[in-house]
Amino acid sequence: MTLMKKGAEANLHLEDFSDVLHPAGAGQVIVKHRISKRYRVPKLDLQLRESRTALEAKLFADAKVAGVPTPAVYEVDRVGMRIVMEFIEGKQVKLVLDRLNPAERGKLCHLIGRQIARLHRAGIVHGDLTTSNMILTRQGRVFFVDFGLGEYNPSLEARGVDLHLLKRALQSIHFRITDEAYRAVLAGYRREFGKGAGEVIERAEEIERRGRYIPKEERTWH
């Protein structure tokens, strides 16, 4: 049992299929374990962990049906707060995005935008669109591997927040290429979402303007 990643919310372990699920199985699996947080009161802690575990498993499956690559879920344990899922081999988009040449980067971002649109059309919002939650495989597929903050929400507002969050993530992690990357994401989003995409993008911009620290109608006084 290897601890692959100690996240804020859950720990990811890389384990052998045969150890966790079935002795005849081969290969490796990811066990996502939502750990208890001592800083939360027990009831809130339990409620957050259980609802997030169950919901995430369901979102993985429905995203796949919508045409967005996600790891296959093998088992959901609502008592132990664990999801056993497919191990996706590839590279975090976070690590490759800045290094790609602009053409490749544009293609990758375009694909990401299309996949976000597929989620939204299926009534899903991701809730945590950052490049560290996306795995690029050798076949050029982009897997969304964390739906821990996702939800079923077809509202314009939720979709707008989703896009806004991705922009914020690009600004904080990929600040040198934010604009070109986000533009390509939006182009992909428009292409896949079709009619109504403009409305979502406008809402994302409105949410950005609503933010507390955005210069707006900045008046100057002397």
Place this chain on the structure above:
Amino acid sequence: MLFGINVLCLGIEGTAHTFGAGIVDSRGKILSNVSKVYVPPKGGIHPRDAAQFHAANAKPALDEALQRAKVKLNDIDLITFSAGPGLGPCLRTAATAARALSAWLRVPILGVNHCIAHVEIGRLTEGAEDPVTLYVSGGNTQVIAFDAGRYRVFGETLDIPIGNCLDVFAREVGLLHPGGPQVERLAREGKNYIPLPYVVKGMDLSFSGLMTEAVRRHRSGEDLRDLCFNLQETAFAALVEVTERAVAHTEKKEVMLTGGVAANKRLRGMLKLMAKEHGAKFFVPQMELCADNGGMIAWTGILAHEHGVRQRLEDTMVKQRWRTDEVDVPWRSRK
């Protein structure tokens, strides 16, 4: 130190309800730090009333700061002021005071970002080197960490700040301003768990739905102590979760809590536990420096001035929505 000369800086704070005058030297010694806090007779802070309070209290605060520091006005080498973010009328009052002094004394003037000043004063007095900072007050809620040359925001509120959430809830249920301490006191007597909206959206937070629901529950007869307890537990868990995500992402080994809501013992306890689980050191500046104060504006101004940041008097307009990540911080990036 500029060419080995000790610079004496007067910092003027005036972003919201506090008018502050602090005198700090370039060795980092806080010679005085005087704060005059506007308390509204009822309801919340009206920006215009707060600004009038600042105008009336500017001279007394300044006199007191000079007296306590045992220096004369003529000894001041640099004037700095809080240029944003904050309430327009308050910012402009503080800026006007700073400009008048700068012109009169013929010393340089510099506008300082209020949020960054909160981080810098904590780094100075607590010895934190590179913390993930949770800055929580009535006007701001941000998770700030230094990354690639700037202070970057790793999470912030999408609507109201946490201090505002607590204050408005308190007001709506009939408690006095500032409501935070009252909610904290009552929360200690709350026991029963009531599920309330817990909203973390990626790195960001939202408290308006939580506040509305808590008020609604009070109107439908839920026990106030239980509501205070659950309001705190829900809001603070979300704050700590977002801070924790920033710690996990940046892998920094220090966590700092600042802003007026840092006075809350429950929030301190929760954040301290989280820091411990990540093997990170935990810092909270003394409350006088967590709250808005002129000293932090003076110290941050000294850092900027020593690293070549200059402003002409005519460029000192205030920025109500000045973002933390828009500010150049040469004192950290050019090391």
